[in-house]
Amino acid sequence: MHYHQLKLAALSALSIWASAVACRDIVSASGLEARDGVNYTELATKLSKNAQIYLPGSGAFDAAVARWSNLSTPVANLVVVPSTEHDIVETVNFANQYSLPFLTTNGVHGSITTLGKMTHGIEIHLSQLSGITITPDGQTATIGGGVIAKNLTDALWAAGKQTVTGTCECVGYLGPGLGGGHGWLQGHYGLIADQFVSANVVLANGSLITVDENSELFWALKGAGHNFGIVTSMTSKIYDIQQPNYAIETLIFSGDQVEAVYEVANEQWLTNGKTMPLDLINWSYWYFDPVTDPEKPVIAMYLIQQGVDTVDTAYTQPFLNLGPISTQALSGTYRDLATWTGISLDATPCQKTGNANPRFPIYLKSYNTTAQARVYELFNQATTNASTAFSNALFMFEGYSQQAVKAIPSASTAFAYRADNLLVAPLLTYTPDGPALDARASELGNQIREILYQGSGETSLNTYVNYAYGDETPLAWYGSEVWRQDRLRALKGEVDPLGRFSFYAPIV
Structure with a gap:
């Protein structure tokens, strides 16, 4: 670099x-x-x-x-x-x-x-602040600010415990959590931030304090925490492992089937009041794989089910009826999920390669299949052209179960988007080559996001702050409700009046 x-x-x-x-x-x-x-x-x-x-x-x-x-x-x-x-x-x-x-x-x-x-x-x-201590009652663990997701998962697993972490093994525990934090177990327990019990925080003035649910600052740490201090450790809820076994069915589709694939997803889980089953996670990726299809990007659909050795045919059959190019079934445990989805510690997304990796996230409640087809065509043009810089781009669609996330009152945390069902983000990986290419990536990513936004029918752009590109507004990162913005700005003025914590998605 x-x-x-x-x-x-x-x-x-x-x-x-x-x-x-x-x-x-x-x-x-x-x-x-x-x-x-x-x-x-x-x-x-x-x-x-x-x-x-x-x-x-x-x-x-x-x-x-x-x-x-x-x-x-x-x-x-x-x-x-x-x-x-x-x-x-x-x-x-x-x-x-x-x-x-x-x-x-x-x-x-x-x-x-x-x-x-x-x-x-x-x-x-913070890499040296890597301690993980389980309390004697086994209900909580104190987690150092430098702990990464894989280390926490492995340490808790050895004790028969687990908690919600980011899905990618190389991300920190607290970084995602301070922005809300999605994870495999969120349908059971809520977001990463929903596990927080108390935190040690160094404020902008250099003081070290401990905060919990009785503190206004603790509310802000659960979704907008990057703006308020350095969390040196967090005490979080942990849980007994209930169902260690998981299964995955990976179905690869041609891009010609884009509307049909996401119509099935809608009909199964996302329309007419339906929601993702508690034991199911539905992810998909778009990427150009010339071995599988030399003409256009493929759609990889992941159906991940907890507590089974084979994904239930009730989940897989509607997709199998579409005639995928290929299918693969695997079984294992919770700790295999990152490998199955290509985000383990040794996988490419966890390496620092010198590439630029901007994302353009948006939350959705369901798929607009017409919009999906339009953005697929843009993604196709951007990734398969012989002269493209974006041939290694990846389009991510994350659909987690939401029951525990939605059971928590929206106003109780700074995280604003509990009503949404899908986290969508194009990842435009490319080798840096000057401002002109950066501008092209920005234009493409925002064009894709705008199509999805217009197709969503929403009146505000909802984005995941942990995936943010950087040109979004505080309203998009932290919620457009006036009361949310007022509350965050007031607390910012009280805790960090000089804006010392303003490099990551600043509130003001």
Whole structure:
């Protein structure tokens, strides 16, 4: 990836372990000399012995700042990897002292273009805050801010427990959760954010507080949390594993069948008051696979059922009646879901390849099959042309069971879109090649989204903030109701009046 060199470009390559004054192991103290009025040695002396500081030119720095999407990326002059909550307090206070921007990172997939507004400052990388502690009663677990989804799933599974996490194994637990957070188990338990019990949070002024359901801030953390602080740990609900076994049926269709495929989905689950069965998840992907179809993108329909070894024919037969190109049936456990759907830790979507990966999400209640056909044709033209830059694009349609999500009152969290049934997003993967190509991707993605929006019959654009492209508005990210916007802005003014947390989908 290409990273702009800004004020501290002259800093020598250096990775240090920051520790107490008496026992610092600093490779070259000159690397942390005061520069441009900023004394970075001062910060190093205040951090715990296992905290780390990375400077430009080191492999550790490059790895820490590398993004999954190389489009409008944030720029850091220094990376701090805290080992304790207090390290974050010291780093925020230091940044405030020198009026330095700071940005907290963890996981992989935060790709919103508003991050590019950070042109210098400190990255706070939470990877060392990776503790997972199950409480003695087995009802909750305290989860460090640096924990990723796979590690949490595996740790809980070993104890006979599970909770709602993001579906992709390499995403963090808290990053998605602070934006609401969809997951395989949400039909049973609600969103990731719905599991939150209490949180330790470092505020913009450097103070460390604990909040729970009695706090206005806790309401905001459940859907708009990126705007309000650094969550160092979260205590969340966990559950006994009830049905470990899962089955999947993958059906590959020709693009010529696009309207028929999504009409079946509507008739089965999404119209006339129907909803996705509690034990079923319905995903689909569009992508160009010249081996299967050299002319146009295919439709991969995933029917995933919990508690069985074979997906019920009541779910599969209506799709089989359409005559798919191929089918495949697999059985396993909950921990196989990411592999089956191509989002495991070692799969391509979890790798940092230098590509740009903008998404253009929209929530829907059901499929407008005419709109599906129109956007399929746009996707077809964009991905199969010999000169296209978007041949590796992926169109994602996520349909989870919604019972527990909808059982929670909409006003009880900052997440605004409990009434919607589908999460849809084109992912326009491409190799960066300058502003003109970026503009083409933006135009295509927004054109696709606009067709879906117009076909939805909705009066406001509802988007998933964790997938956001960046040109959406706060009304699209956090709900268009006046009371929601007023409540969020008022709390922002109280908790973060200087807008220190404003690089990710800012409220104002």
